[in-house]
Amino acid sequence: MTTIGTVLVTAATGKTGRRVAQRLATGSADVRAGSRGGxxxxxxxxESTWEPALRGADxxxxxxxxxxxxxxxxxxxxTFGRLAAGAGVRRLVLLSGRGEPEAVVAEGALRExxxxxxxxxxxxxxxNFSEGSFHEDVRAGEFAFPAGTTAEPFVDADDLADVVVAALTEPGHSGMVHELTGPRPVTFAEAAREIGRATGREVRYVPVEAGQYARILEGHGLPAPAAGWLADLFASLLDGHNATVTDDVERILGRAPKxxxxxVKETAASGTWDA
Structure with missing residues (x-):
């Protein structure tokens, strides 16, 4: 691992940011964990919080x-990229989504x-089944999502964090695009059954249309425009075009993805889905 100095981790209390910060802290990096309340x-x-957080980061x-x-x-x-360059930041690692044309535009904006x-x-x-939007629904025994029968090669956030840390601290990643997946595609119905077997109780997946899912999100307090946009995004991502598997986790880390x-077995053993 190369000595990188100070690393700003944005969204450092989230699923990936927390894991990246923890891993960096065990190495030689000075971790600057950025969050709304930290x-x-x-x-x-x-935007006024960006430049102070970037100042002095490598x-x-x-x-x-x-x-x-x-x-x-x-x-x-x-704007973030311009501020990072002005602050003397030498390396950026950006989390993006698979198969998102709009995300590619944002990637290009940062690359500028x-x-x-x-x-x-x-x-x-x-x-997302244990820490994200599905968590409480999975515990209750049923979750809805606009994915139909599409299979998705779910990736472990711990594997992703290991790749991010490698990209932040090791040579050979500059200019690269890494596409991370798990080792096989799994449908949401299969995911529900796997969780059910591991927890010893029934867990059901209910496929819904994007409009129905938007109303579910509204019921959870999300404003209608945001709920509609998010539901449409999920439906577009989970139409089958992302079902392929890559070998990037193994290529970068030298081991197979989880x-x-x-x-599921490890997560069930932790008790997070206990009723």
Whole structure:
């Protein structure tokens, strides 16, 4: 591992940011964990927090919220990149999505900064069932999503974090686009059955249309425009075009990515899905 100095981790309390920060902290890096309420303030909705968080950093993990496909993302990433370059940041690693044309536009906007950039495009996280939007529904025994019968090669967020740390701290990643998946595609119905077997109770997947899912999100308190946009994004990503598997995790880390079944067994043993 190369000594990189100070690394800003944006969204450092989230699924990937937390894991990246933890791994960097065990090495030689000085971790600057940026979040809305932490010691290092960083908020994607408050541009005034960006430059102070970047000042003095050598590298940054860039995890844009809510998603790189959002309409505001290209301009935000363009501004962030300009500020990063001005602050003397030498390396950026950007979390992106697989098969998102709008996200590619945002990637290009950040690339305009001229700072060495590595893009990490990820499949749907396995942890969305245990830490994300499905968690409580899975515990309750039923979750809905606009994925139909499409299979997705769910990727373990721990594998992704290991790749991000490698890209931040090791040579050979500048200018690269890494596309991360798990070792095999799994349908959402199969995922529900796997979780059910591991927890010893029934877990059902209910396929819904994007409009129905938007109303579900609204019921959880999301404003209608945001709910509609997010539901349409999920439906477009889970139409089958992302079902292929890549070998990038193994190529970068020298080991196979964690299989979904193994991840489910480990997660069930942790008690996170206990009723």
């Amino acid at each position: 010691a290092v303030r960083f908020d994607w909705e408050d 590298a940054a993990y860039v995890n844009y919220f809510p998603d790189l496909a959002a309409p505001a993302a290209p301009q935000a990433l363009r 900064s001229g700072v060495d950039l590595t893009v990490v495009r990820a499949a749907f996280f396995a942890q 299989d979904f079944t193994e991840w």
